[in-house]
Amino acid sequence: MINAEIARVFDRIADLLEIDGADGFRVNSYRRAARTFKDAVEDVVVLAAQRRLTELPGVGKGTADRVQQYLSTGHIDLLDELAAKFPAELPALLEIPGLGPKKVALAYRELHVKGVADLKKVIASGALEKLPGLGAASVKKIAEGLAFLESSGGRTPLGIALPLAESYVERVRKLPGVSRVEIAGSLRRGKETIGDIDILCDADDGAAVVKKFASLEGVKRVLASGATKGSVTVDGGDEQEVQIDLRVVDSDSFGAALQYFTGSKEHNVRVRERAVARKWKLNEYGLFEGEKRLAGRKEEDIYKKLGLPCPPPELREDHGEVDPEFQVPGLITVKDIRGDLHMHTVASDGRNSIEEMAAAAKKLGYEFIAICDHSKSSTIANGLSIERMTGHMAAIRAAAKKIKGLAVLVGCECDILPDGSMDYPDEILAQCDWVVASIHSAMGPGGSGKLTPTERTISAIGNRFVRAIGHPTGRLINRRAAMDMDMARIVEEAAKAKTCLEINASWQRLDLKDTHVHMAVEAGVMLTINTDAHHVDQLAQMRFGVLTARRGGATPKGVLNCLSAADLKKKIARS
């Protein structure tokens, strides 16, 4: 899909307009359009052909025209004009904390700073701090922001951020005067990566709490420390720094603050618009009519007063949830999960035995698991030859007999080969209770006679023994891009064949991702959420997959792992 590319183009226009000093609202409208394109389920090319672009939120005639121009010529006049005005590397400077469009424009105009390398030079030479409006302290902040950006490697994965946040939540909870602490921000919304960790707490003496927070063990640098807000960076492991913002409010404002700091920004703008339409004011302290506080203690009260359903945090993305008619779905929770259908053992590249994985699963209260080791072509993962697989299947069945209170299914994670065929012959697959089919090699675009990843996946969906497609796009968060795939077609084929699509719960994958989950949910495709655990400890990653499922609107009914062991066996039995 070209959607992501178009989103990047509009974001670039927004960056350049901002540096150019354009009206902020105009800049925002480009950003909003970019986000809409990025999140759009339908292909922008198709929408454009049908002249339906303006049906998208935040897309008017002007934006639609520019998209049409981009699709037919590969250029947008406005972008060409802006690009002629500023160096290509300039927008990258906006990523640096402490450096915004005004200062970037100033540094370019006065010192000809064209990119990061130039910026470092003028910091070192002292030229930057001589500019009007800047000074030694500002430049120090920018230099630190640059160092932070280079060390943090961008956004922090959910699987790193959530445990880190939880450890600081526990420590903030113990500070004197603090009674309530919550995670807010994109982390509360369960996003796959986060920019920083937002923590909200309740206390009367904000300054004292912030001061204590800023001196907690593990804090590397203090970016801000005021009466209601503290901002620090902490050690996030792997020599990465992660930023944590703490906000302190009193209990009368706690719900309003939680709503406000959970976001998303776009969701909040929608909610506030409703407040403004009633001549009310909504901020982090409450919902107000003049001086009178209408709501504030509880998040639900804010929504109720505005005549809105209170959506779960994971759905607060301005995707139609700010609507009196919105039906809040009964989203899946970790408690609904009754088993894990994708895990490895020492037979291939796992670290634990069948029995150890089973014992760990029982501790989690599961009713079933499926042992899915790698197939023969995954040599790097010690994939099992047909002979070894035959023995392994017997071993799983033998272990299953001995293990009480947990159904242990004989499974495999079978490679989908470059020609679209399965790595094991049907007679092997037929002996499995559960087959996950995954692409692990030749992840390029295909072409010149080779099958594309989309074609290979559809071919696997067509195999009568394949029950699920594992980590369908192959992406690794912050490390490897998703394969170029036509997810709409795959979802359609999976729906037809009644094949499950996996939400791989490993925080390095989260694949399907949220928007793809949404597509699958809409199409009625059955999902399966699995950890792909290679170690007993990794079974606990289930919660990341559940968060992703929730973001996509998945309910227990649409997730195979929510069935009882007996119902699951019936469901996957071959007729």
Add this chain to the structure above:
DNA sequence: GCCGTTTTCGGCCCGACTGTTTTCAGTCG
């Protein structure tokens, strides 16, 4: 540039913190 329950023009969410300011601009979320 978008948009419509004070509508086709004139708004567009709103506050905290910091630094360089002598009353406020820039950045951030």
